[in-house]
Amino acid sequence: xxxxxxxxxxxxxxxxxxxxFATSKALASxxxxxxxxxxxxxxxxxxxxxxxxxxxxEVAQYDGAYKVTRGLxxxxxxxRVIDTPITEAGFAGIAVGAAFAxxxxxxxxxxxNFSMQAIDHIINSAxxxxxxxxxxxxxxxxxxxxxxxxxxxxxxxSQCFGAWYxxxxxxxxxxxYSAEDAKGLxxxxxxxxxxxxxxxxxxxxxxxxxxxxxAQSKDFVLPIGKAKVExxxxxxxxxxxxxxxxxxxxxxxxxxxxxxxECEVVxxxxxxxxxxxxIARSIAKTHxxxxxxxxxxxxxxxxxxxxxxxxSPSFFELDAPVWRVCGADVPMPYARTLEAHAVxxxxxxxxxxxxxxxxxxxxxQAQ
Amino acid sequence: xxxxxxxxxxxxxxxxxxxxxxxxxTRPETAQNGGGKIAEFPGARAPYVSEMKFFNETSYxxxxxxxxxxxxGQIIDKNEEPNLDKATLxxxxxxxxxxxxxxxxxxxxxxxxxxxxxxxxxGEEGIHIGSASALSPKDLVFSQxxxxxxxxxxGMTVTELVNQCYGNCEDPGKGRQMPVHYGSKHHNMVTISxxxxxxxxxxxxxxxxxxxxxxxxxxxxxxFGDGAASEGxxxxxxxxAATLDCPVIMLCRNNGYAISTxxxxxxxxxxxxxxxxxxxxxxxRVDGTDTLAVHNAVKRARDFTVANNKPVLIEAMAYRVGHHxxxxxSSAYRSVEEIQKWTKDESPLQKFKLYLxxxxxxxxETEKAWSKEARDTVVRTMQEAExxxxxxxxxxxxxVYYEMPPRLQKQMKQMEEHLKKYPEHYxxxxxxxx
Numbered sequence: 001x002x003x004x005x006x007x008x009x010x011x012x013x014x015x016x017x018x019x020x021f022a023t024s025k026a027l028a029s030x031x032x033x034x035x036x037x038x039x040x041x042x043x044x045x046x047x048x049x050x051x052x053x054x055x056x057x058e059v060a061q062y063d064g065a066y067k068v069t070r071g072l073x074x075x076x077x078x079x080r081v082i083d084t085p086i087t088e089a090g091f092a093g094i095a096v097g098a099a100f101a102x103x104x105x106x107x108x109x110x111x112x113n114f115s116m117q118a119i120d121h122i123i124n125s126a127x128x129x130x131x132x133x134x135x136x137x138x139x140x141x142x143x144x145x146x147x148x149x150x151x152x153x154x155x156x157x158s159q160c161f162g163a164w165y166x167x168x169x170x171x172x173x174x175x176x177y178s179a180e181d182a183k184g185l186x187x188x189x190x191x192x193x194x195x196x197x198x199x200x201x202x203x204x205x206x207x208x209x210x211x212x213x214x215a216q217s218k219d220f221v222l223p224i225g226k227a228k229v230e231x232x233x234x235x236x237x238x239x240x241x242x243x244x245x246x247x248x249x250x251x252x253x254x255x256x257x258x259x260x261x262e263c264e265v266v267x268x269x270x271x272x273x274x275x276x277x278x279i280a281r282s283i284a285k286t287h288x289x290x291x292x293x294x295x296x297x298x299x300x301x302x303x304x305x306x307x308x309x310x311x312s313p314s315f316f317e318l319d320a321p322v323w324r325v326c327g328a329d330v331p332m333p334y335a336r337t338l339e340a341h342a343v344x345x346x347x348x349x350x351x352x353x354x355x356x357x358x359x360x361x362x363x364x365q366a367q
Numbered sequence: 368x369x370x371x372x373x374x375x376x377x378x379x380x381x382x383x384x385x386x387x388x389x390x391x392x393t394r395p396e397t398a399q400n401g402g403g404k405i406a407e408f409p410g411a412r413a414p415y416v417s418e419m420k421f422f423n424e425t426s427y428x429x430x431x432x433x434x435x436x437x438x439x440g441q442i443i444d445k446n447e448e449p450n451l452d453k454a455t456l457x458x459x460x461x462x463x464x465x466x467x468x469x470x471x472x473x474x475x476x477x478x479x480x481x482x483x484x485x486x487x488x489x490g491e492e493g494i495h496i497g498s499a500s501a502l503s504p505k506d507l508v509f510s511q512x513x514x515x516x517x518x519x520x521x522g523m524t525v526t527e528l529v530n531q532c533y534g535n536c537e538d539p540g541k542g543r544q545m546p547v548h549y550g551s552k553h554h555n556m557v558t559i560s561x562x563x564x565x566x567x568x569x570x571x572x573x574x575x576x577x578x579x580x581x582x583x584x585x586x587x588x589x590x591f592g593d594g595a596a597s598e599g600x601x602x603x604x605x606x607x608a609a610t611l612d613c614p615v616i617m618l619c620r621n622n623g624y625a626i627s628t629x630x631x632x633x634x635x636x637x638x639x640x641x642x643x644x645x646x647x648x649x650x651x652r653v654d655g656t657d658t659l660a661v662h663n664a665v666k667r668a669r670d671f672t673v674a675n676n677k678p679v680l681i682e683a684m685a686y687r688v689g690h691h692x693x694x695x696x697s698s699a700y701r702s703v704e705e706i707q708k709w710t711k712d713e714s715p716l717q718k719f720k721l722y723l724x725x726x727x728x729x730x731x732e733t734e735k736a737w738s739k740e741a742r743d744t745v746v747r748t749m750q751e752a753e754x755x756x757x758x759x760x761x762x763x764x765x766x767v768y769y770e771m772p773p774r775l776q777k778q779m780k781q782m783e784e785h786l787k788k789y790p791e792h793y794x795x796x797x798x799x800x801x
Contacts, residue, residue, distance in 0.1 A: 079579065082611070084607070085603070085606055085607065085610065087599070087602075087603040087606070089568070089599050089600055089603055090568050090599075090600065090602075090603020090604065090606065090607055091568075091603070091607070092568075093565060093567070093568025093569050093571075093572065093600055093603065093604070094568045094569070094571050094572035094575065094603075094604075094607055094611075095572060096568075096569050096572060097509075097568060097569030097570055097571060097572025097573040097574075097575075097576075098572035098573060098575055098576045099572075100557060100569060100572070100573055101507065101572070101573035101574075101576035101577060101587075102576055103575075103576045103579075105572075120562055120565060121565060121568075124560065124561075124562050124565065125560065125562075125565055125569060129558070129560070130766050130767070130768070130769065131543060131766045131767050132540075132543050132544055132548075132558055132560070133540070133550050133552075133557075133558040134539060134540045134541040134543060134550075134558075134766065135541075135765065135766035136550070136552040136558070137550075137552065137557065137558060138769055169767050170767055170768065172768070192769075193769040194768045194769050225772070273772050273773070273774060
């Protein structure tokens, strides 16, 4: 069931080094990896509020399966960082019960694939209880862990759960991209009185991003439900989240260079509640839209964005239909070459942009 | 349990040592785990044996059933009679009678189409009141759905319970749940959740939260059925309660049936109690039809959990006299004779009433008077509940999140405007208005 062997992790890391990532050129301000940003967020919130505690498999003595909770057990001890037996349904239920009784648990799933074994507790115990208890039992819990495709871990370890969790009222669903996203959103999630699902990305954990001084402050919190325009552009809008943002930014770079097409990249940051206003403003500017996600196409995040566009005045701002760039509609294959094709890459986004802009590219360039 | 014959062992050892001195071999001997006697593995510390023997559910005696009264309400061992004063005992019995009348009338009202669903508690009143009377009102209660007596004993009124069944504007649950899914923050009773067994790890988590408070004097009690104990959550809850040292009482109402599944098909081991010691829990099996026995058991368990931050598993044996719910007809899977036997001979109300009569606290007249009053209370409450309006329609959009998100605020406003424009198309007079 769980991927715990260090050889597999090392294998992933070696493949990691062969990838290139779209990071800001100015690494002059102190670069912080996403992993360290998450670690800082948890540490700061645990220091700030003694009701906050972490539980999950391998979070304590092992420093976390992906080292996100490194050093926390040493600093806070058994009372605040708890290693659990292997039962997702069990420890998710316990975390929810602790939240019912007034604590603020951070429940780590080794990957969100394993959260399926606890999904009843996430939906029926966490998401719905405030409503069903007539507002008397809030559930201030955070479920976090890596989500989506990693590298060479095949079908049962590579699913994206953004669509599944963002489907449910009662949950807030976050998908950070950069280190700043990770830190600010996780701090906001921990402070939020509602249950929050934080979908991180294993490949992004090791990637450094510049962190502004403001972001390094202990009170740096990002608003939940606000998207960020990572790159401004006037020809087409690319809406994405998580690692999809990295893919979109790389594609935007390529398109700006080779074809002079300027993409506006909107990093959702929050999937639920979705910041449709930012998307609408961008569509009003560019009149073309593409969504980029790693999840499967049917009933996905892109499908939701399309539906909202259809139902709003933004529909009339479009000069072409919306295209979704999604993961291939198959369980994730294991073979490396096939895996690379099952997940959208910058080439797929470039392809989609080219198609959506159609033969108006020369007209677009002339603007 | 284990066979301990060490006599011959010692002689063999001496002989071996002597043989080694005389031998010409020079290879050193490997150290034996535990000296060859008691093995010290990280996973278990147990003696070695050379004779293979399978252990199963018949290798151990079944865990015995603790009781205080016999079926005639007579105390068997005077030392075990709890020191409860007259007022408490009478209150306990009256609550049990109130519960059985409420069950009868609300069940009928579902059959008449007045409420959508109901579940009765016949045969388990002793478990409810016996346990509730042994707890502190500060203790947190997680229940499954067949523990209405606990709610009543704690002070929830028949009115509040009936209002919840009707889902009217005075329902503390704001009409959000099916009938019998009661909850009351004021009475420290967590709102009932339908998926089976989920309350078990939640209860352990809540107990964990309590034990972290210095000078904690609260415990958590979690009720669950023999069927729910098969859920994966149950195993996780027991395991965590033990490994995380949580002050929680896990109380299993083993009433013999999980809808139509008899316990003979639910498990093969010695009930749920046998799982307790296996997972490191202090365990007790008790006669659930004996209110005093349940009271003693829960009282002892409570003192133990709070003092030691350790869990207790109690299995209360009983019989589910009624159907599983209004959606069930149990004559399809069990005989009328079986039901009658348990109703007549093992009724917790009967036993407790006889006990009270022996003590001179109750008689036929008080029985008649209270029966009538209990029945009238329910009938009157129902009639009033029916007349009350449904909750304000706005409650549909409230409490989804701690703060209503902009999308829902917009939808609420849209609905408000729509209703202002077309009020005659909607049954607004049936709902509470602002």
